[in-house]
Amino acid sequence: MACVILLLVMQMWLLTATLESFLAGHRGVAGAAFAVSTCLFLLCGVLYGLVVRLDRSRGAEEPPRSTSGPWTIG
Amino acid sequence: MTDKSVWREEFSVDAPEDAYVLRRQFTKFLVLTSFGMAVGNGWIWVRSLLSKEQPAYPEVVIGRASELAPGSVKMFSYPGAEDPCILVRRANGAIAAFSQKCTHLSCAVYYAAAHDRLECPCHEGYFSPDDGRVLQGPPPRPLPKIRLALRGDDIVAVGVGENTEP
Numbered sequence: 001m002a003c004v005i006l007l008l009v010m011q012m013w014l015l016t017a018t019l020e021s022f023l024a025g026h027r028g029v030a031g032a033a034f035a036v037s038t039c040l041f042l043l044c045g046v047l048y049g050l051v052v053r054l055d056r057s058r059g060a061e062e063p064p065r066s067t068s069g070p071w072t073i074g
Numbered sequence: 075m076t077d078k079s080v081w082r083e084e085f086s087v088d089a090p091e092d093a094y095v096l097r098r099q100f101t102k103f104l105v106l107t108s109f110g111m112a113v114g115n116g117w118i119w120v121r122s123l124l125s126k127e128q129p130a131y132p133e134v135v136i137g138r139a140s141e142l143a144p145g146s147v148k149m150f151s152y153p154g155a156e157d158p159c160i161l162v163r164r165a166n167g168a169i170a171a172f173s174q175k176c177t178h179l180s181c182a183v184y185y186a187a188a189h190d191r192l193e194c195p196c197h198e199g200y201f202s203p204d205d206g207r208v209l210q211g212p213p214p215r216p217l218p219k220i221r222l223a224l225r226g227d228d229i230v231a232v233g234v235g236e237n238t239e240p
Contacts (some may be wrong), residue, residue, distance in 0.1 A: 001097060001100065001101050001104070002121055004101055004104045004105065004108075005104065006190060007105060008104055008111070011108055011111040011112070012111065014111075015111050015114050015115055016124050017117075017186060018115055018118050020214070022118050022121065022122055023210070024214070024215055025176070027122040027125070027170065029197055030115075030118045030119040030121075030122035030123075031117050033119070034112070034115040034116050034118070034119040034140065036117075037111060037112045037114075037115035038112050038115075038116075040108065040111075040112070041108045041109055041111070041112040043106075044104065044105045044108040045108075047101070048098070048101050048104075051097060051101045052098050052169045055096070055097065055098050058123050060224070
């Protein structure tokens with residue numbers, strides 16, 4: 001999760017730098033910035049997948065939660 | 075009544091448990107934020123593609139040179155009606171024109187004749203009236219210079235200089 005936060009900070013910086021550059025009239029960097037930003041987003045997605053997988057594997061090791069509730073009383 | 079009331083038994087999820095955010099839920103939120111950033115970058119890219127074509131600048135008569143006293147200024151819009159510019163007639167007679175939008179946060183700059191410089195009142199950014207370069211303050215780039223031509227007594231704006239290098 002810390003890696004995702006780090007990537008997000010990089011993306012924020014990239015977005016502000018690209019906007020500043022665009023307003024300065026430098027149009028050429030916008031395409032490259034978009035490509036890098038998309039790569040960072042995909043990397044975040046991959047890390048999210050890892051987190052989900054990790055949580056699932058931990059859940060498989062743990063004993064199943066009790067399903068007892070009001071609906072099972074009696 | 076104690077905690078063993080009927081409604082408590084029927085509502086099986088407690089409020090603290092309901093407000094608990096799992097790690098993967100928080101990570102999902104971060105990934106969605108990341109998606110938003112990527113979309114923002116894409117929007118800038120699309121805008122840059124759409125505005126890539128350099129428009130042909132019109133020739134616009136701004137005013138007459140004989141009507142401008144040394145140290146005076148004249149406001150005009152160029153190339154569009156929403157592009158405010160400032161024309162400066164300096165004490166030595168030289169004429170120069172620049173975009174009036176400060177390159178920091180787009181505040182309107184004005185000519186300070188006492189200091190012979192263009193000043194932005196918002197964050198004290200100063201520009202040279204010679205070429206629009208930054209003299210002081212937070213502006214990252216010089217002011218875009220308006221190319222002028224003198225035809226007889228008429229001052230004609232013929233284009234906008236790039237002037238984007240810091």
